[in-house]
Amino acid sequence: MKGSVIALYGGILLAGMVAPLVFPNYTFQVAVLWMMILFALTWDIMGGQMGYNSLGNILFFGAGMYISAVVQISMVFDVGEYTAAFGAIKIEFSDAQYFTGIFLGIGAAAIGAVVCALIIGLAVFGLRGPYFAIGTLGIALATAELIAGWDYVGGGGGISMPVFPGDPDVRSLFFYYMCFAAAVATFAFLKWLYSTRFGLAINAIRDNENKAEAMGVHTKRYKMVAWSIAAFFLGIIGAVFGNMVGFVEPLEVAFPTITFGIFMVAMALLGGKGTLWGPVLGAVLFHLVKEVTWTYLLGWQWVALGAIIVINVVYFQQGILGWAAEKWPERFGLIVDRGAGAGDGDEQGEAQPGEAAS
Amino acid sequence: MSNLIDVRGVSKSFGGVVANRDVSLAVPDGGITGLIGPNGSGKTTLFNSIVGTHPVDAGSIVFLGEEITTFSVQKIARLGLLRTFQQTHIYGQMNCVQNMCVSVPHRRERLGTMFSKFPASVYERADELLEFVGLYSKRKLLAGDLSFGQQKLLEFAMALMNEPRVLLLDEPTAGINPTLINGLIDRLKRANSELGITLFVIEHNMRVIMNLAEHIYCLAHGEMLAEGAPEDVQNNQLVIDAYLGAH
Numbered sequence: 001m002k003g004s005v006i007a008l009y010g011g012i013l014l015a016g017m018v019a020p021l022v023f024p025n026y027t028f029q030v031a032v033l034w035m036m037i038l039f040a041l042t043w044d045i046m047g048g049q050m051g052y053n054s055l056g057n058i059l060f061f062g063a064g065m066y067i068s069a070v071v072q073i074s075m076v077f078d079v080g081e082y083t084a085a086f087g088a089i090k091i092e093f094s095d096a097q098y099f100t101g102i103f104l105g106i107g108a109a110a111i112g113a114v115v116c117a118l119i120i121g122l123a124v125f126g127l128r129g130p131y132f133a134i135g136t137l138g139i140a141l142a143t144a145e146l147i148a149g150w151d152y153v154g155g156g157g158g159i160s161m162p163v164f165p166g167d168p169d170v171r172s173l174f175f176y177y178m179c180f181a182a183a184v185a186t187f188a189f190l191k192w193l194y195s196t197r198f199g200l201a202i203n204a205i206r207d208n209e210n211k212a213e214a215m216g217v218h219t220k221r222y223k224m225v226a227w228s229i230a231a232f233f234l235g236i237i238g239a240v241f242g243n244m245v246g247f248v249e250p251l252e253v254a255f256p257t258i259t260f261g262i263f264m265v266a267m268a269l270l271g272g273k274g275t276l277w278g279p280v281l282g283a284v285l286f287h288l289v290k291e292v293t294w295t296y297l298l299g300w301q302w303v304a305l306g307a308i309i310v311i312n313v314v315y316f317q318q319g320i321l322g323w324a325a326e327k328w329p330e331r332f333g334l335i336v337d338r339g340a341g342a343g344d345g346d347e348q349g350e351a352q353p354g355e356a357a358s
Numbered sequence: 359m360s361n362l363i364d365v366r367g368v369s370k371s372f373g374g375v376v377a378n379r380d381v382s383l384a385v386p387d388g389g390i391t392g393l394i395g396p397n398g399s400g401k402t403t404l405f406n407s408i409v410g411t412h413p414v415d416a417g418s419i420v421f422l423g424e425e426i427t428t429f430s431v432q433k434i435a436r437l438g439l440l441r442t443f444q445q446t447h448i449y450g451q452m453n454c455v456q457n458m459c460v461s462v463p464h465r466r467e468r469l470g471t472m473f474s475k476f477p478a479s480v481y482e483r484a485d486e487l488l489e490f491v492g493l494y495s496k497r498k499l500l501a502g503d504l505s506f507g508q509q510k511l512l513e514f515a516m517a518l519m520n521e522p523r524v525l526l527l528d529e530p531t532a533g534i535n536p537t538l539i540n541g542l543i544d545r546l547k548r549a550n551s552e553l554g555i556t557l558f559v560i561e562h563n564m565r566v567i568m569n570l571a572e573h574i575y576c577l578a579h580g581e582m583l584a585e586g587a588p589e590d591v592q593n594n595q596l597v598i599d600a601y602l603g604a605h
Contacts, residue, residue: 193473196472196475197460197471197472197473197474197475197476198472200452200456200459203449203451203452203456204452204460206451207450207451208447208448208449210447211443211447211448212449212460213431213432213435214409214431214440214441214443214447215435215440215460215461215464215520216432216433216436216440216463216520217432217464218464219432221469221472222472225472274451334500335453335498335499336499336503
């Protein structure tokens with residue numbers, strides 16, 4: 001690896017490590033930024049690399065959140081009784097119980113989200129193109145409504161998560177580093193994944209699924225695994241975010257289809273879908289614009305975000321990195337045939353007229 | 359010589375249009391078989407039926423002694439029965455070498471190998487086959503940036519990469535520069551003789567098919583009109599009438 005690349009990775013890791021110590025007031029904001037990066041990266045597995053634009057990935061985020069909530073509470077108390085009391089019951093968790101619970105909860109959330117992905121995948125992978133997008137969106141919206149009507153998990157009233165045992169500053173640092181670690185792990189995993197034959201196979205599905213089928217690629221298996229990977233990381237971050245916010249509720253926190261659910265698509269498109277760094281770049285820019293407008297242009301924040309999406313979709317659909325790759329292809333390892341006469345004629349020297357026609 | 363593919367009494371209609379009516383043919387192992395017929399005579403429909411793109415209305419298709427009539431496209435491809443398309447189907451956003459690598463035979467693939475890297479032998483084979491079709495100098499270019507003719511050559515190389523038992527070629531010379539056609543015929547023959555791949559070719563160009571095939575079937579209006587050695591089919595009055603119109 002080149003020195004500049006090592007410096008880039010090292011710089012980002014170091015910045016991520018010290019950010020909450022240098023800017024303690026922004027710990028929550030930067031933690032959400034790491035979560036946004038994870039959102040965009042996981043959306044891009046399907047949307048960018050495989051060409052399946054899912055609008056329902058937020059489902060796995062919410063599923064992870066609810067699964068961890070149920071697992072954590074059921075360790076010491078009956079979940080139905082707890083939610084029926086609408087917060088009247090305060091459970092005391094010992095340190096050991098809390099930390100065992102949260103890590104078990106995150107593990108269960110990851111596995112549970114993968115199971116959801118496999119089950120839903122069986123149903124939706126018969127759909128392609130816009131039908132897939134609408135189908136997944138419908139499933140995410142329906143799930144939110146179903147959860148809102150399920151009393152065992154608190155229905156529309158939600159669930160209060162176990163309270164972090166310790167100082168609030170330690171609490172925010174703890175969750176910050178969880179988000180940071182999840183995003184970094186996701187990036188590292190995807191960087192490796194895209195270098196294997198899996199990466200090439202899902203690119204092939206994106207470019208021409210009929211051809212991939214005709215060549216015998218196990219397209220269904222690749223699609224299921226790709227979606228499960230996205231679900232795995234979304235389940236983890238869902239469990240972390242639920243605990244970080246401290247309160248889980250179906251429509252705004254667990255299944256925010258019109259905010260996080262759309263943001264993850266917009267961020268990946270903005271940065272450049274189908275690239276590794278595009279979603280990261282898009283997430284950082286999008287989150288910055290979002291927070292700045294929220295702070296200084298309150299009332300116009302949705303207009304600003306909408307304008308970004310419109311400009312992105314109308315004027316440069318390939319995103320920032322995609323645009324850069326077109327402008328400086330060599331810097332991206334792409335080789336372009338600049339010869340003006342690059343047509344059929346190039347191999348003519350090899351054709352031997354008359355030989356086969358005899 | 360045993361038959362690799364046996365098509366027995368296959369019929370296929372789309373609504374009221376009968377594309378294939380009771381078509382039977384055999385593709386012998388190791389040979390080159392041709393399929394000709396005027397536009398709209400049901401040649402591509404027959405290919406689609408064989409590789410499982412759509413279910414057939416009646417009849418059966420046997421490959422290597424196994425009934426494959428109801429198998430999916432992928433399963434049939436993994437058995438070693440591969441087809442190329444009339445319009446080029448390549449992976450446009452990937453370069454030629456990547457197109458080749460992803461075309462390795464998938465019949466041996468397990469969950470574990472999904473996440474492995476390609477061994478060096480795969481890259482060597484990809485380079486060899488790109489050299490074979492004359493695209494070696496273009497190997498780092500995006501496949502989508504190649505010309506139509508080059509894409510057809512790439513698609514042919516990808517098919518060879520897949521190590522099929524039999525290759526169904528749908529108009530391999532359509533849209534290719536006439537000066538390149540002889541080179542392509544030569545390569546098809548070499549794929550057959552050197553790599554041992556049985557070929558089953560749809561072709562409109564009579565000069566090509568007469569040079570290439572050992573046995574030719576002729577379809578017209580979805581029905582089998584004639585079959586036989588190239589010169590017999592060429593001189594068959596029914597075939598001439600079907601192409602030029604009978605008086």
